[in-house]
Amino acid sequence: MPPAANRPRPTAFSSIAIELNAVLVALIDEQPQVLTLEDGALLPSGPFEGDHPTLQTGLRAWVERQTHHPLGYVEQLYTFADRSRAAATSGRRIVSISYLGLTRELIDKEGAAAGEHEPGWQSWYRYFPWEDWRGGAPVSLARQVMPRLRRWIDAASDTADRRQRRQRVEINFAEASWNEDLVLQRYELLHEAGLVPEAGGRRPVANPLPGGVIGAPMHYDHRRILATGIARLRAKIKYRPVVFELMPPGFTLGQLQLAVEALAGRPLHKQNFRRLIDQQGLVEETGAVSAETGGRPAKLYRFRREILLERAVAGTKLPLSRTV
Amino acid sequence: MPPAANRPRPTAFSSIAIELNAVLVALIDEQPQVLTLEDGALLPSGPFEGDHPTLQTGLRAWVERQTHHPLGYVEQLYTFADRSRAAATSGRRIVSISYLGLTRELIDKEGAAAGEHEPGWQSWYRYFPWEDWRGGAPVSLARQVMPRLRRWIDAASDTADRRQRRQRVEINFAEASWNEDLVLQRYELLHEAGLVPEAGGRRPVANPLPGGVIGAPMHYDHRRILATGIARLRAKIKYRPVVFELMPPGFTLGQLQLAVEALAGRPLHKQNFRRLIDQQGLVEETGAVSAETGGRPAKLYRFRREILLERAVAGTKLPLSRTV
DNA sequence: TCAAAAGTGTTATCCTTACACCCATGT
């Protein structure tokens, strides 16, 4: 076998910009919030310079430089490079690698540049009002989203197409069988239907309907990246103990439930939530109780960090044989 | 708000090569096989040129050019850019975006370049022999992997470190609670322990133990990418009907079970597997029966493609309330 | 007739869902 250097390897020396995007999430005032720039129109992003050993260290470097705060849990989301959706205004091609970051503490605003670029937290439901089912079905769904989707269905060119559209809407938006994990799928469908045209760098949509925008827009495809992050997080809290990355060191079970509800965007069953938590052995009592918001004082709990080492997490759906 | 072109946007015009890698999987002779180059030492990879509208079309373009065969199911895996693991030999920085592709049919070898670059299929268990539990615990696990991992544990600098190592090995490699989804975690642990040094472009490992390589090596970090693909696929077959992308149009339930077993790397319980399949309504009888390998003739089934539109797939683990 | 694989039926167990209820505190 020839040495590595001699082997031909089909790689292009492309003049393409590589950008790192971050969906930084924190729970503030029982709301899932996202760090943004420019009044909520932009996710923080930075260049990937070749001088970092890994992508993640590159990300951590500029996020911490920009926010003066160490980053906790970080995971890669997706790599986008759609020509039409990223940077149509500049002629330059951009590959954007996005990350999800969870933080427990507030980002120090002092260190950041003042003025237009000042970072700020925004509730993610500002961008996706139809995703917040904590108080029942969101009004914007019935009032705005569904009527426009129905018009989009009717605008199909032929019956086969119309049937297809109806079926897709039914799967993703049916109230009776709402699946909170489909954040990205729903956003992509709305985008395809021309209902979420973005502020900058978007291709003119195929079917621009009157009535315009639903939910706050963002520049480039940042709202799509945000949708990816929310979808990932909602799926993940179901099989990995990531909520605790967003919680303070001590918390009540009620606070924990509110946190999960904020992320999942729907109310949970109190008693069963509690049973689920303790039968998984995720938390332990600190011994203290909280002086709180009315009602009986609640025990404080802390996350058992050890279990990150103890568990490998299952994930079964196959009828496994015991005769291995 | 200023127009998009005026807004400063922190992107670097990096001179970094962008590469697309493909883990192309097919089921051949009841084995999960992967398309490779150079006698199995390399995954097919190609450049991302800026002239494609999306990353996926870029990938499809060169894969189809190289193999003269249309690509079916495709999904993005991960983006790596570790300096130490990708291309240490050349000085150039490479960002490699990897994809998983599933194909039902053989790739046409005629169209490909002859000689050293001729593509060929390899069983993926050639690279990860410890992952094949279809015939019970693989011998290489007890004979090779575990003894070396134990030496790695003993080689820890202090007791805390030793305890940590023991725990990680226990979680990922314990026979009693083997989790077939942890392919990537296990590979990364073996890599960290210096047990899977790769042929080219790898940083000299911290703890090179005698006894050398376990499983067939690959160049660069391609084995890591392959591990990512296998892990993703094993996890995915549990909640999405992707196996059918690998099956012929008509198949028996026995063949289907063998296919899932090949991917999951472990034997399944026949009766329960059948119940699971038909209670999910995934398949329907074609009416035909197969002339087969001995024993009673089996009914042939086909995948109900419609269900891809009918279902949104659940994925619950939270105690949801009905009082929405 | 026997091996080999297909195919059917039934039972025990666990987990999820749901309901009903009591407890401790502030106002």
Added chain:
DNA sequence: ACATGGGTGTAAGGATAACACTTTTGA
């Protein structure tokens, strides 16, 4: 006293895991 949230017990239903058994072919 009563509103408010904390906290506990238990029953019904469904899904999984396991077992036992019959059927149909080829050699």
